[in-house]
Amino acid sequence: MKYNLFLGCTIPARGRNYEMAVLAVSKKLGLEFNYVEDFACCGFPIKSVIQMGTTLMAARNLALADVNGYDICTLCSACTAVLTECNHELKRNEKLKNEVNRNLEIINKKFKGNVKVKHFARILYEDIGPEVLLTKIKKKLSMFSFASHYGCHYLKPSGIYDYFDSPEDAKTLDRLVELTGANVIEYKNKYSCCGGAVLAADSDTAYAIAREKLENIKKSGADAINLVCPFCSVMYDANQREIASKFEEEYDLPVLYYPQILGLAMDLNPKELGLQMNIVKTKKLLAKMSD
């Protein structure tokens, strides 16, 4: 299985641990990636200011994938939603498609609509599948309890994702955790937002939103958070210390990307999974594995 890997802006700058873990587990799973050098930002950050700008950027990225015809594998949920939505919209709106293609002509690109967009976690769940994943598990992670954070754009708007998982009662990330032998921890307001998209406008509000989830997960007794979006990770991992000090609380909650968890269960080296680069230290967590 081969995909065009879409990294977006945040991962190359602040989520290299995610990228490393994805590459490491994919190698074992026979997933191949094509790095498209010319992929730019997905377009999400300018959507609030001008939606047409976002549509043009997303369509250009899709047009680049059209050239070799491989589907796009995304790692960031915001990129997933923007690219999927644009693909969805342009395929059913001929007028918009023509307008977009007139603009893309300036840079010699054309949107054809031949590729699909899928988040890496969804590829694991749907295309690789639980049965195959189970055969790759070498080490049961029964010593761990993980609290899954689905975030928003991995699931919503559900219409553009063909309702592959329920936004009010999502299961895919928990099933993926269960495969590794780890325990799934339930907690209050599990499907709420990380607040990341509010950061540019009002960091106080963004942090207050993130705080609620950190508190709820802490109370649940989970060893760590399981997530699949670099935006959410910035909120819970990179900003955790700042949120803790702002609200005078202590969380000390490691935040892992699902491929890092899967990699541990495949008995890959934590270094190869970039676990030393997670901001909240994972040393104590990893020590639990050898207890």
Next chain:
Amino acid sequence: MSIIESDFIDINDLDETFAEEVASSPGGEKIRLCYSCGTCTAGCPVRKVDEKFNPRRIIRMVLLGMRDKVLKSDFIWICSTCYTCSERCPQGVKISDLMMCLKNLAAKEGYIPQGFKMQLELIANQGKLYKIDDFDNKKREKLGLPPLPAEVGEISKLLENIVKSFEGDTD
């Protein structure tokens, strides 16, 4: 609660064309179907921590024609675009898209918070939010990751007209 002057709506300040303007813009199409049940507001993660963001109220303000108050507000910019409201609305109003529509209209009039303006400039200039410099690529190499170009220049050409339309605006 005491009534303060700003709670009153002066009918002379209303713009009766505003609801139609929004309803005919992408994202605003279904706004007139809203019957103010408040499902959007009850499930909103932003509203929970910051009372100034109230989707039900914003929709009413649009329908009443409070154009200036809405477009010059800072509250339309703190929607987290989580889509919870859109998923739950019994009338099928795509509230997240509606907020995008309102922000786009505000931006057209020159009301853009600094952070969003900066993001537009960065993306138009370099094609991504963060430039990948030599130092980044050296780090990537060490970690076994392939190198990436510093920027994608083509984007400035693609967004040229869009960026021009915002030039000269002051916040």
